[in-house]
Amino acid sequence: MTVLLMADMRDGALGVDATAKALGALAGLSEVHVLVVGEGIGDAAVEAAGLAGVTKVLAADSAALGKGLAEPLADLIVSLAGDYTHIAAPATAVAKSVLPRVAALLDVMIIPDVIEVAGEDRFVRPIYAGNAIQTVTSADRIKVFTIRTATFRAVGAGGPAPVETVAVPSGSGLSEWVADEVAVSDRPELTAARVVVSGGRGLGSQANFALIEGLADKLGAAVGASRAAVDAGFAPNDCQVGQTGKVVAPELYLAVGISGAIQHLAGMKDSKVIVAVNKDEDAPIFQVADYGLVGDLFQVVPELVAKV
Amino acid sequence: MKVLVPVKRVIDYNVKARVKADGSGVDLANVKMSMNPFDEIAVEEAIRLKERGVATEVLVVSIGAKQAQETLRTALAMGADRAILIETDDVEPLAVAKLLAKVVAEEEPGLVLTGKQAIDNDMNATGQMLAALLGWPQATFASAVTVEGDGVTVTREVDGGLQTIRLRLPAVVTADLRLNEPRYASLPNIMKAKSKPLATRVPADFGVDITPRLTVVDTREPAARKAGIKVGSVEELVAKLRDEAGVL
Ligand SMILES: Cc1cc2nc3c(=O)[nH]c(=O)nc-3n(C[C@H](O)[C@H](O)[C@H](O)COP(=O)(O)OP(=O)(O)OC[C@H]3O[C@@H](n4cnc5c(N)ncnc54)[C@H](O)[C@@H]3O)c2cc1C
Numbered sequence: 001m002t003v004l005l006m007a008d009m010r011d012g013a014l015g016v017d018a019t020a021k022a023l024g025a026l027a028g029l030s031e032v033h034v035l036v037v038g039e040g041i042g043d044a045a046v047e048a049a050g051l052a053g054v055t056k057v058l059a060a061d062s063a064a065l066g067k068g069l070a071e072p073l074a075d076l077i078v079s080l081a082g083d084y085t086h087i088a089a090p091a092t093a094v095a096k097s098v099l100p101r102v103a104a105l106l107d108v109m110i111i112p113d114v115i116e117v118a119g120e121d122r123f124v125r126p127i128y129a130g131n132a133i134q135t136v137t138s139a140d141r142i143k144v145f146t147i148r149t150a151t152f153r154a155v156g157a158g159g160p161a162p163v164e165t166v167a168v169p170s171g172s173g174l175s176e177w178v179a180d181e182v183a184v185s186d187r188p189e190l191t192a193a194r195v196v197v198s199g200g201r202g203l204g205s206q207a208n209f210a211l212i213e214g215l216a217d218k219l220g221a222a223v224g225a226s227r228a229a230v231d232a233g234f235a236p237n238d239c240q241v242g243q244t245g246k247v248v249a250p251e252l253y254l255a256v257g258i259s260g261a262i263q264h265l266a267g268m269k270d271s272k273v274i275v276a277v278n279k280d281e282d283a284p285i286f287q288v289a290d291y292g293l294v295g296d297l298f299q300v301v302p303e304l305v306a307k308v
Numbered sequence: 309m310k311v312l313v314p315v316k317r318v319i320d321y322n323v324k325a326r327v328k329a330d331g332s333g334v335d336l337a338n339v340k341m342s343m344n345p346f347d348e349i350a351v352e353e354a355i356r357l358k359e360r361g362v363a364t365e366v367l368v369v370s371i372g373a374k375q376a377q378e379t380l381r382t383a384l385a386m387g388a389d390r391a392i393l394i395e396t397d398d399v400e401p402l403a404v405a406k407l408l409a410k411v412v413a414e415e416e417p418g419l420v421l422t423g424k425q426a427i428d429n430d431m432n433a434t435g436q437m438l439a440a441l442l443g444w445p446q447a448t449f450a451s452a453v454t455v456e457g458d459g460v461t462v463t464r465e466v467d468g469g470l471q472t473i474r475l476r477l478p479a480v481v482t483a484d485l486r487l488n489e490p491r492y493a494s495l496p497n498i499m500k501a502k503s504k505p506l507a508t509r510v511p512a513d514f515g516v517d518i519t520p521r522l523t524v525v526d527t528r529e530p531a532a533r534k535a536g537i538k539v540g541s542v543e544e545l546v547a548k549l550r551d552e553a554g555v556l
């Protein structure tokens with residue numbers, strides 16, 4: 001029984017947090033080979049080889065794979081699938097695009113957003129925006145799944161495991177990369193942060209959203225947002241927390257001016273401590289909040305910035 | 309160019325799903341059902357492509373219970389031209405993709421626009437699986453779609469922000485929330501939709517194996533959070549976070 005784990009890659013660098021948490025999720029299965037792909041990935045391969053539980057690193061160095069295009073990545077993984085019993089990846093945007101494609105090419109089902117690997121062929125995953133938790137068993141010869149890393153503990157150092165270079169199949173030319181528009185920020189990354197401060201429609205404007213950023217900076221936190229705040233242009237799309245955005249489980253989550261729709265709760269209700277600030281005392285967000293403060297965020301947030 | 313849009317009938321997004329006490333699944337009896345919100349967005353995009361003269365016909369396909377006819381009628385009322393219902397029990401994304409691949413072989417669309425994810429099973433898989441089975445390129449999580457010549461340029465919502473890629477047609481594109489705002493069907497269009505063609509088929513017509521690969525062992529409620537408290541001031545909040553929760 002050997003798992004092929006596709007590492008989280010960002011422009012040739014290893015996404016250590018997501019990869020190490022995925023390894024944490026796989027701890028019950030035996031061998032894990034980590035696939036590192038992209039351009040100039042030498043350091044990333046060495047870093048992956050030093051994570052506990054990794055028995056081999058497969059390095060596929062190629063510019064064509066660096067942009068996360070689904071077709072060449074899926075072809076590569078299928079070319080390696082051989083004797084693996086499991087193919088997995090942290091549930092990033094890249095993996096959510098690529099692994100269902102891999103699964104279909106191998107004629108097996110995909111098991112997305114696994115929150116517990118309960119056995120060799122048994123997986124637990126949320127459905128209906130996290131309002132139900134389903135346990136499934138798979139009869140497929142290769143189990144292909146993505147791991148929702150938020151609630152798993154990252155593995156520490158181990159190894160080092162050997163690094164092997166793998167050949168990259170020639171491209172199909174079906175798709176080509178045109179441009180990336182990536183926001184650069186000094187703040188911690190949303191899915192890895194210890195503290196997340198999220199703002200909603202209650203902020204009222206993009207200019208007011210700076211209040212959330214100010215509080216986040218004071219707390220060394222990442223910035224999140226509700227869909228309504230993203231739709232209204234207060235915050236960039238990659239800040240969206242929820243059923244169809246990012247799933248986070250920080251030690252502290254502050255929801256400011258967010259009503260607490262099911263779709264938002266789906267992305268944050270596993271946080272350790274939840275704080276809600278809302279002027280409507282009946283807002284559903286208070287039902288999941290450990291500490292609720294009914295009040296006007298325009299008074300509360302500046303006061304918080306002054307007092308924490 | 310013909311555009312095919314698969315639409316799924318799911319629990320309405322405003323309804324909170326309830327798990328059956330015996331763990332056998334989610335209780336859908338007497339629950340409001342609607343078109344999957346992402347599929348409304350995909351239908352809207354297809355209609356806009358037709359209005360811009362890019363698409364010649366918008367074909368909607370649903371796989372599911374007889375009542376999925378209502379979902380198809382909604383799509384027809386929005387402006388789709390023709391519908392196919394493949395009547396069956398719930399099937400997995402791999403089986404949906406296999407059935408859709410057969411419809412694609414019959415209908416030869418130039419573009420398939422799916423929703424990014426069905427809000428009941430939260431799979432986020434069918435579009436990608438269909439693209440794989442067809443050997444077509446795919447663009448998931450689309451927030452902008454432009455068809456030019458023999459290709460389609462798609463802006464995608466990815467983890468770090470946005471990515472733009474170009475696919476050779478035919479292709480599969482999956483719609484994200486910010487692609488467009490779907491229109492409401494007007495009353496005259498709802499009336500007109502009643503006479504638009506809706507064909508009913510069964511999986512056996514297509515000769516594909518739709519046996520499930522996954523077995524559901526049980527479905528339960530998520531762990532409940534313990535009840536929280538309301539604090540009266542910012543001072544109190546900060547004190548609780550520092551001394552009681554220990555997170556500051
Ligand atoms: C298919 C689908 C997927 C979705 N996916 C997501 C998702 O991933 N993430 C997500 O977040 N949403 C998602 N949504 C949207 C979701 O249903 C809600 O519409 C959204 O979460 C609402 O955002 P909000 O809480 O910011 O806005 P609102 O619901 O409008 O709430 C604003 C809140 O701010 C409060 N407020 C206003 N002014 C102040 C003030 N001065 N001080 C304090 N409080 C104030 C109000 O009392 C209110 O509670 C999805 C919806 C659909 C249909």
Ligand SMILES: Nc1ncnc2c1ncn2[C@@H]1O[C@H](COP(=O)(O)O)[C@@H](O)[C@H]1O
Pocket residue numbers: 313314315316317344346347350369370371372399401404421422423424425426427429430431432433434435
């Ligand atoms: N039973 C179905 N009938 C029609 N379309 C479907 C069906 N299941 C999934 N789809 C399409 O595939 C998309 C993604 O669904 P899923 O992979 O189940 O999350 C949906 O938004 C639909 O466009």
